[in-house]
Structure formats: structure tokens, C-alpha cells
Amino acid sequence: MKKYIAIFIVIAGCVAALSSCRKYESVPVETVTPDYIWDAKDSNGVYASQYLFSIYAALPQITSNRIGRDFLDAGSDDAVTSQTTAQSITLLATNGITIFNNPDDAWASSYKGIRMATNFLNNFGAVPLKNVNEKRSWFGEARVMRAFFYWELVRRYGGVPILGDSLKTLEDNIEIPRSSFATCVNYIVNECNRAADSLRDDPVDDANYGRFTKDAARALKARVLLYAASPLYNGGNIADSLNGYDSYDANRWKLAADAAKEIMNQGVYDLEENFIDIFISQRSKEVIYAKTNTTGKTVETTNGPINYATAPGSGNTSPTQELVDAYGMANGLEINDPNSGYNPEDPYTGRDPRLGYTVLYNGAQWLNTPIQTYIGGINRPGGATVQTQTGYYLRKFMGHFENTTTYEDHYHDLIYFRYADILLMYAEAMNEYAGPSDDVFAAVEKIRQRAGLNPYALDHGISKDSLRTVIRNERHKELAFEEQRYWDIRRWKIAGHVYNDAPLHAMNIINSPNGLVYNIQPVLTTAFDESKMYFYPIPYNEVVSNENMRQNPGWQ
Known part of the structure; x- marks a missing residue:
């Protein structure tokens, strides 16, 4: 942390916030001071607003190709990278990370965000913003973002140093020990509660779309409590109080269920009728919080099938x-x-419609032509060209391009929380706490109905264990490529089974004279060291510069 604090001092944050905006180019960078940001005469909060937006900009780019041009999900059992050279994402799936090369290390970036948010919370009070309610909301936004940055740390490393409202300088004692997992969870939950008291009501108006609201803070709280109740942390931790609770407590599931139910009871959000539209439009009634992004066709050009002359992918x-x-x-x-x-000889007919919304497979319509992912097909020609390694391409997050010949710009907002996830959180937590109930079935069936399953209703006589399997599978299907599966298999403590029991597989299709022949074959041998991989290593620089910083088990 000593290195981090030396880099991210207050003035640096101010310079970054101002110099990135054209309206401030007339101010020489060397003259920017905290007094300029927290201007006691700025009744419109122009400068403070720009600083707040810089905190939003520091939030992670989830649901994107953010790990060396790959989705985080390509480090789970849901995908592999198509790159033909060694890629950093494969380290996460093959037990290859060390204290020096973790491609998903979020330590420095999260503490940078925490420092920026704390700086805002400590100084924004000096700004005489005319709109009192707006001022309360800005405080709440900074507070919930700080909680989010802490959560990014805790789910990767376990307990981390909690800095509170202090802004350390090089003259301060910065060799701070890690707080327990329980302390971190309590801190994040309390910060979410405090933020929700100040934030805007839901749904937010168009002018403030993309800013945290009350239900966004509640959604973060629900997710944190769900993880805290899960097997990895709830008495099943692999080490000590830094990595979870010492003993199991069923009431932790109830706390998670209650947090999700609070959002459901607001009656503000609901499932979108069209699954695809959730991810390509703004103002969806399902999206609780999304980090706004520009319009474009980046998802398509980065992940779409190759060999389309008018719409290259x-x-x-x-x-x-x-x-x-x-x-x-x-x-x-x-x-x-x-x-x-x-029918294994016609494997894509009659499937759950979400398969077609998530994956492009052989014969699927795309860019006004059927996809050819059989060996030697247009979209899987072989050779050195980067192309599908499994016979499948990503379809999720892309626009309605089944019957067009080119890609057109559309929204690519990065969705952090949506209502389907809240329903599944509630169902999982209540089933674990009290077993099957009408409310649990209703939450799961609502999602299955929107998916287009017929019949969508479940057998209400199934056991708690069977319903757990259903709920986990619904999460797998519904939330694919949303940075959920990677963490779910860890918090459920099944990652050893998922990665170690068998390699991941591809569908290699032969276009023979007698028709298509489908062959499932291994594509990547994965591995997971259960003695250490459930938690990331604390970065090397943090451990060697702080005598009080305990490394996670197995990484010494």
C-alpha cells in the first residue's frame, strides 16, 4: 500500500479530473489545487461534479473484453479464448497465476477508487451546491462507489485494510493490517445503507441515468450478503477470519434474502420482455444499475464471427x-x-431460447446467412487466423443483426445489477435458509417464463437440494458472460470439481457427404488448486512494503 499511496495523492486526482475535460483547458495544470475542485463559490458544483464523474470512470469495465481482450468468463468453464498465442486469461483457468502475474489483480485500481471517493466525501461539504437534495445524492453516490471498490477487493482477496475516512499521506503510518472478512462485509453493508438514505429514488430520470440510486445501493448490499452466506465464507473458509466466518450461521442466508426482497418490494423493476434488448438499449425496466458507455459496435467486431466482408469480426x-x-x-x-x-444429431433444435440469445452455433442465422462453424466452414476455416476454438461464437450483448448485412452502432452499457439477478439471489438465499416455498418457486418461474420455456413451472414437490440445482443452473444460463459464473463456482466452493474433473470441450463438426457429424472433443485442460486458488494472492509489492500485511494461504 506504500507504493499505492505514493502514487495516488490528492493533487493527482484533481489534475486527472480536471485536465480530462475540455472546459478546463484554460486552467494551467500546475495551478490546479484542491481549493479549485472544492470551490466555495461554485454553487452549481461544476468542478466537484467533474471529480465525481472521474470516480464513476474508475469503476471496472465488467461484461467486456477486459482481461487481455477476453471476458473474465473465459477464465471459467463457460468459454476459452480464441487467441492462438498464450493469453493471460488462460492463467486463471489453468492454475497459472502467481503473486506477480495475476491478470485480474484489482488491488491498486480499487484503492485508487477508494481514495478518490474518500477525498470527495471529506471535501465536498465545502461546495455550496444550491440543490440540497442533489448534494445529498452526490454524497451517497461517492459512498456507494467506495463500498463497491471495497467489494471488488474482498471477493478477490478476503479481508483487506479498511481505511475509513482517512486520507493517508507519506508522513502517516501506512502499514495497516488487513481487517477480518466479517469486518469488511459489515463495513460495506453499512456504507450501502448510509448511501441508500441519501441517493435518488428509483427509477432515476433521464438526466441522471447511469448514476447510483437507492436500489443500486441495495443491490450491492444484497450481493455482498449473498456471498457472505455462501459455502466458501459461511463457515467453510479455507483459512481463518481473514477469509470468512469461523462457523456456519443460517441467518446469513436470511439477511441476503431480505436484502433482495427489499428491492422486489419496491415494485419499480421488472423483467424485460425481450432478453436481447436488456443489453443493447438504455432505460430497460430490468436494469438497476449500468455504467454508461458510448454507442458503437465494439462487442460485435471483437467477438463476432470471422469472414464477413461487410461486418468483420x-x-x-x-x-x-x-x-x-x-x-x-x-x-x-x-x-x-x-x-x-x-437429439445429439440435431443438437440445437428445440433448445432453451436463451441458448440462441447467448451463443452463435452452426446453422444459426447471423448477418443474413446461416453460421458455418463446421470444420472448413466460412466461419471456421482453420489455419492461423483467430477464430472459434470450440465451434461456437459469443452472441450475447450484440444487436439484432440476424437479418442485416452490416453492424450498426448501439448502446453497450455495462450492467452491474439487473432484476433477474435479484430474483435469483432471493430464490437461492431463501431456499438455503428455509427450503422450497411458493415465493422461491415464483421467483425462479418468473425467469423461466420470460425465457420462453413451456412449461416454465417447476415441480413444487422437489427437495431443497434439487431446487438448489435448478437455481444454480438458472444462474448459469441467465447470467452467462456477466461476470457471475466465475465467482459463483468459487463462492459455492465447487471450483475444484468444475476445473479438475474434466477438460473443457468443443464441438467439432464434420460436413460429410451424408450430412453433419457432431463430435465433442477436449479443447482445454483446466486446473484449480483448492489449497490457495479460492483467494487471489495479495500483490507482492504490498506484502514486502507492509510488515503487517498477511499473505493469503498458499501464496507465500
Whole structure:
């Protein structure tokens, strides 16, 4: 942390906030001071607003190709990178990270965001903003973003140093020990509660779209409490109080359920009728918080199928057969159910519609032509060109380009929280706390109904364990590529099984004279060291510069 504090001093944050905006170019950079940001005469809060926006800009770029041009999900069982050279994301799936090379290390970036938010909270009071309610909201936004940055740390490393409202300087004692996991969770939850008291009501108006609201703070709280109740942390931690609770407490599930239910009871958000539209438009009634992004076609050009002259794609992401198999049939049955109607010689007919919304497979319509991912097909020609490694391409987050010949710009907002996730949080937590109930079934069935399953209703006589399997599979299908699966298999403490039991698979299709022949074959051997990989290593520089910084188990 000594290195971090030396870099991210207050003036640096002020310079970054102001020099990035053209309206402040007339102010010489060397003259920017904190007094300029927290201007006691700035009744419109122009300068403070720009600083607040710089904190928003520091929030992570989730649901994007942010790990060396790959989705984080390509480090789970849902996908592999299509790159033909060694890629950093593969380190996460093959037990390859060290204290020096973690591609998902969020330590410095999160503490930078924490410092910026704390700087705002400590100084914004001096700004005489005319609108008192607006001023309260800005305080709340900075507070919940600070809580979010702490959460980014805790789910990666366990307990971390909590700095509170202090802004350390080089003259201060900065060798701060890690706080316990429980202390960190309590701090984040309390910060969310305090923020929600100040934030704007939901739904937010158009002028403030992309800013944290009351329900966004509640959603963060619900997610933190859900993780805290999960097997990895709730008495099943692999080390000590830095990595979880010492013993199991079922009431932690109740706290998570209550937090999700609070959002449901507001009656503000609901499921979008069209699954695809959630991710390509703004003002969706399902989105609780999204980091706003510019319009464009980056997702398509980065991940879309190759060899389209009028709409080129790079095909960076290759969904796995494991993900495809998770999507059952449109009749609600899994593909291994003998009554499902699944035909391995025609594997994509009659499937859960979310498969087609998430994955492009052989024969799917795209850019006004059927996809060809059989060996030697237009979209899988072989050779050195980057292309699908599994016979599948990513479809999620892309626009309605089935019957067009080119890509057009659309919104690519980065969705942090949406209502479907809240329903699944509630269902999981209540099932774990009290077993199956009408409310739990209703939450899950609402999602299955929107997906287009017929029948969507579940057997209400199933056991708690069976319902747990259903809920986990619904999360797998519904939230694919939203940076959920990677963390779910860890908090459920099943990552050893997922990564170690078998390699990940591809669908290699042969276009023979007698028709298509489907062959499932290994594509990547994954690995997971359960003695250490459930928590990331504390970065080397932090450990060697702070005698009080304890490293996570197995990383010494």
C-alpha cells in the first residue's frame, strides 16, 4: 500500500479530473489545487461534479473484453479464448497465476477508487451546491462507489485494510493490517445503507441515468450478503477470519434474502420482455444499475464471427460445450433427461431460447446467412487466423443483426445489477435458509417464463437440494458472460470439481457427404488448486512494503 499511496495523492486526482475535460483547458495544470475542485463559490458544483464523474470512470469495465481482450468468463468453464498465442486469461483457468502475474489483480485500481471517493466525501461539504437534495445524492453516490471498490477487493482477496475516512499521506503510518472478512462485509453493508438514505429514488430520470440510486445501493448490499452466506465464507473458509466466518450461521442466508426482497418490494423493476434488448438499449425496466458507455459496435467486431466482408469480426470468445449443454430444452427439461426430446444429431433444435440469445452455433442465422462453424466452414476455416476454438461464437450483448448485412452502432452499457439477478439471489438465499416455498418457486418461474420455456413451472414437490440445482443452473444460463459464473463456482466452493474433473470441450463438426457429424472433443485442460486458488494472492509489492500485511494461504 506504500507504493499505492505514493502514487495516488490528492493533487493527482484533481489534475486527472480536471485536465480530462475540455472546459478546463484554460486552467494551467500546475495551478490546479484542491481549493479549485472544492470551490466555495461554485454553487452549481461544476468542478466537484467533474471529480465525481472521474470516480464513476474508475469503476471496472465488467461484461467486456477486459482481461487481455477476453471476458473474465473465459477464465471459467463457460468459454476459452480464441487467441492462438498464450493469453493471460488462460492463467486463471489453468492454475497459472502467481503473486506477480495475476491478470485480474484489482488491488491498486480499487484503492485508487477508494481514495478518490474518500477525498470527495471529506471535501465536498465545502461546495455550496444550491440543490440540497442533489448534494445529498452526490454524497451517497461517492459512498456507494467506495463500498463497491471495497467489494471488488474482498471477493478477490478476503479481508483487506479498511481505511475509513482517512486520507493517508507519506508522513502517516501506512502499514495497516488487513481487517477480518466479517469486518469488511459489515463495513460495506453499512456504507450501502448510509448511501441508500441519501441517493435518488428509483427509477432515476433521464438526466441522471447511469448514476447510483437507492436500489443500486441495495443491490450491492444484497450481493455482498449473498456471498457472505455462501459455502466458501459461511463457515467453510479455507483459512481463518481473514477469509470468512469461523462457523456456519443460517441467518446469513436470511439477511441476503431480505436484502433482495427489499428491492422486489419496491415494485419499480421488472423483467424485460425481450432478453436481447436488456443489453443493447438504455432505460430497460430490468436494469438497476449500468455504467454508461458510448454507442458503437465494439462487442460485435471483437467477438463476432470471422469472414464477413461487410461486418468483420475478430471472434475472440469461444463459448464451451459445457455452457451450451447447460441450456436444456424449450420444454424445461435438461438434455440428459430421456423425456427431453434432445437429439445429439440435431443438437440445437428445440433448445432453451436463451441458448440462441447467448451463443452463435452452426446453422444459426447471423448477418443474413446461416453460421458455418463446421470444420472448413466460412466461419471456421482453420489455419492461423483467430477464430472459434470450440465451434461456437459469443452472441450475447450484440444487436439484432440476424437479418442485416452490416453492424450498426448501439448502446453497450455495462450492467452491474439487473432484476433477474435479484430474483435469483432471493430464490437461492431463501431456499438455503428455509427450503422450497411458493415465493422461491415464483421467483425462479418468473425467469423461466420470460425465457420462453413451456412449461416454465417447476415441480413444487422437489427437495431443497434439487431446487438448489435448478437455481444454480438458472444462474448459469441467465447470467452467462456477466461476470457471475466465475465467482459463483468459487463462492459455492465447487471450483475444484468444475476445473479438475474434466477438460473443457468443443464441438467439432464434420460436413460429410451424408450430412453433419457432431463430435465433442477436449479443447482445454483446466486446473484449480483448492489449497490457495479460492483467494487471489495479495500483490507482492504490498506484502514486502507492509510488515503487517498477511499473505493469503498458499501464496507465500
